[in-house]
Amino acid sequence: MQMDKQQVLFNAARTLFLEHGFKKTNIAAITKQANVAVGTFYKYYDSKEQIFxxxxxxxxxxxxxxxxxxxxTNQSPKDIIKQFIKAIIQTSEQNAILAEWYRNxxxxxxxxxxxxxxxxxQNSFVYSFLIENIQRWREIGQFRQDIDMETTLALFNALVVVDNHKEEIGTGNYPQMLEILADMIVDGLSTKE
Known part of the structure; x- marks a missing residue:
């Protein structure tokens, strides 16, 4: 069974973006890698930006x-969030496609x-994971009850807002700053033992 041309283009683009990055990859290279005509590319994608x-x-x-x-998830809330953020940063540094978010x-x-x-x-897999854990932390008394769920989620949403404005913050200190900010949010939400 022959692979769908859109999937062939997608796979070719993924390979080239991993090898050469966004700037050095162009539509001609993608279509050559996919062994299709340039016109075929435009049947499925409007631009290099869309396929990227x-x-x-x-x-x-x-x-x-x-x-x-x-x-x-058997760790403290702080350790879970710290492990999660470190893993995101490390994965982003190791994957050329994901690294584009931070470098370009x-x-x-x-x-x-x-x-x-x-x-x-808010409709993502990660958001569901976060909600599930926050609810669990609240139920077992690790998170404060005087801060409602909506406000708690808004605090974590602030991390996404910060991520979207990393250039303004300065990317040199960005990973460390994100970890510290996440720690401060969890500390503020945690019950004192």
Whole structure:
């Protein structure tokens, strides 16, 4: 059975983005790698930016599933969040496609622009993982009861907002700053023993 041409283009683009990055990959190279005509590319994708976004989203979701499946949820809330954030940063540094988010302002702006047209991260696998754990921490008394669930989630949503404005913060200190901010949020939500 022959693979769907859209999937062949996607796979070719993924390979090239991993090997050469966003800037050095062009539509001609993608179609050559896929062994299809340039016109075929435009049947499925409007631009290099669109196919990159789709490849990025697939890489990002696969990475998130892998990370969440490896998180030891028998730790304290602080250790779980710290392990999760470190794993995200490490995965992003090791995967050339995901690294574009941190290294290339043009690409991070592109991703944010495409994300504006989506349902948002609140419908993601990671958000479900977060809600499930926050509810568990509240039920077993590890998180404060005087702060409602909506406010608690808003505090964690702030990490996403910060991530979307990393250029303004300064990318040199970004990973450390994100870890410290997450620690401070968890400390503020935790009950004192």
């Amino acid at each position: 976004y789709e490849v990025y989203q697939a890489e990002n979701e696969a990475a998130k599933h892998r990370i969440v499946s490896q998180v030891n 302002t043009e690409v991070s702006q592109l991703i944010m622009e495409y994300d504006k047209n989506k349902d948002g991260w």
